[in-house]
Amino acid sequence: MAAIAPLERLVNALSRLPGIGSKTAQRLAYHVVAQDEAWVRELAESIYNAKKKTAPCPVCGALSEVGMPCALCEDPRRRRDILLVVENMRDVVAMERARDYNGLYHVLGGVLSPMEGIGPDSLRFGELMDRLKDGEIKEVVLATDPDVEGEATAAYIGQLLRPLGVKVTRIAHGVPVGGELEYTDELTLNQAFRGRREL
Amino acid sequence: MAAIAPLERLVNALSRLPGIGSKTAQRLAYHVVAQDEAWVRELAESIYNAKKKTAPCPVCGALSEVGMPCALCEDPRRRRDILLVVENMRDVVAMERARDYNGLYHVLGGVLSPMEGIGPDSLRFGELMDRLKDGEIKEVVLATDPDVEGEATAAYIGQLLRPLGVKVTRIAHGVPVGGELEYTDELTLNQAFRGRREL
Numbered sequence: 001m002a003a004i005a006p007l008e009r010l011v012n013a014l015s016r017l018p019g020i021g022s023k024t025a026q027r028l029a030y031h032v033v034a035q036d037e038a039w040v041r042e043l044a045e046s047i048y049n050a051k052k053k054t055a056p057c058p059v060c061g062a063l064s065e066v067g068m069p070c071a072l073c074e075d076p077r078r079r080r081d082i083l084l085v086v087e088n089m090r091d092v093v094a095m096e097r098a099r100d101y102n103g104l105y106h107v108l109g110g111v112l113s114p115m116e117g118i119g120p121d122s123l124r125f126g127e128l129m130d131r132l133k134d135g136e137i138k139e140v141v142l143a144t145d146p147d148v149e150g151e152a153t154a155a156y157i158g159q160l161l162r163p164l165g166v167k168v169t170r171i172a173h174g175v176p177v178g179g180e181l182e183y184t185d186e187l188t189l190n191q192a193f194r195g196r197r198e199l
Numbered sequence: 200m201a202a203i204a205p206l207e208r209l210v211n212a213l214s215r216l217p218g219i220g221s222k223t224a225q226r227l228a229y230h231v232v233a234q235d236e237a238w239v240r241e242l243a244e245s246i247y248n249a250k251k252k253t254a255p256c257p258v259c260g261a262l263s264e265v266g267m268p269c270a271l272c273e274d275p276r277r278r279r280d281i282l283l284v285v286e287n288m289r290d291v292v293a294m295e296r297a298r299d300y301n302g303l304y305h306v307l308g309g310v311l312s313p314m315e316g317i318g319p320d321s322l323r324f325g326e327l328m329d330r331l332k333d334g335e336i337k338e339v340v341l342a343t344d345p346d347v348e349g350e351a352t353a354a355y356i357g358q359l360l361r362p363l364g365v366k367v368t369r370i371a372h373g374v375p376v377g378g379e380l381e382y383t384d385e386l387t388l389n390q391a392f393r394g395r396r397e398l
Contacts, residue, residue, distance in 0.1 A: 004264050010249035013242045018230055031217050033249050040250040043212045048243040050209035050232050065203050090229055
């Protein structure tokens with residue numbers, strides 16, 4: 001079938017989104033062109049505006065609205081003596097959804113990964129050190145993912161922070177709530193056993 | 200967590216796409232804002248252009264580029280004496296992918312569905328009748344889906360076309376190639392049996 005150029009272009013653009021294969025991209029593209037123009041304009045504009053009107057907060061690195069103070073850094077109800085270090089913005093959203101943590105965040109923007117050429121200079125380590133200078137933060141919680149890169153990154157930050165005398169902790173690993181022991185992998189089970197607590 | 204307005208707007212717009220739930224929409228939105236501006240602009244523009252620069256062909260109803268002759272209607276290599284009637288543009292794409300049919304198409308734009316208020320006036324029946332007037336088309340193949348609405352729509356078109364003396368056929372129903380008899384539903388098995396052919 002002869003290609004319809006504007007549609008092909010859309011299918012290509014949509015296929016670059018994570019988790020969207022070429023069949024899904026085609027289905028979405030036909031859906032888009034079948035909608036009325038206002039609907040399509042809203043979708044296109046919201047994509048462009050989300051990029052143009054947001055930027056990482058210069059302090060914590062979490063996504064913020066351009067020209068607005070970062071809602072997480074500025075919130076007077078949050079504790080300012082504890083800092084949770086995460087890999088990316090989605091981790092901040094996940095922690096906030098859990099509604100338990102009420103301190104500050106520091107978004108690294110990734111993890112150390114020599115294979116992908118991501119070294120200490122690519123991550124927000126310098127900004128982290130700067131935030132600890134005035135001594136207001138008493139505890140840094142390392143909440144990188146419990147995978148190889150995440151553990152290595154946590155260990156690296158631990159070494160960086162040791163000379164500063166600040167308390168450094170790591171989030172607990174173990175059997176997820178609602179999970180089943182028999183389906184839990186060996187590494188997690190080992191961590192769950194080692195991290196056992198008295199009842 | 201305090202809402203980031205431009206991001207919320209994008210998550211809302213993305214969640215209106217078929218098969219995209221709120222979690223996927225959020226994941227896609229964070230992915231989008233993490234890309235560089237040229238990438239995001241290409242996505243936004245391709246969405247808007249796909250809508251602005253395409254329109255249904257006034258003859259066959261298949262999606263075409265605005266200001267360009269419909270590639271399906273104008274192709275001189277296609278037979279002009281046979282017309283395949285389908286529900287929507289995605290059906291045209293599926294038939295073309297099968298690479299066997301080489302005639303003309305007629306896209307109805309849906310099926311009769313009294314429950315959803317879609318009557319004969321909402322579909323491209325008038326345009327279909329117009330195309331048959333000059334007698335060039337000798338056979339009309341009804342290829343609406345083999346579900347309740349598709350069968351009803353095929354039956355309705357059959358009645359419309361009978362007075363015109365044109366040959367009207369319906370695509371075959373049966374066990375799909377590569378399918379297994381034991382997992383095939385009863386209606387399909389009945390159709391497969393009734394449509395049996397001598398070897």
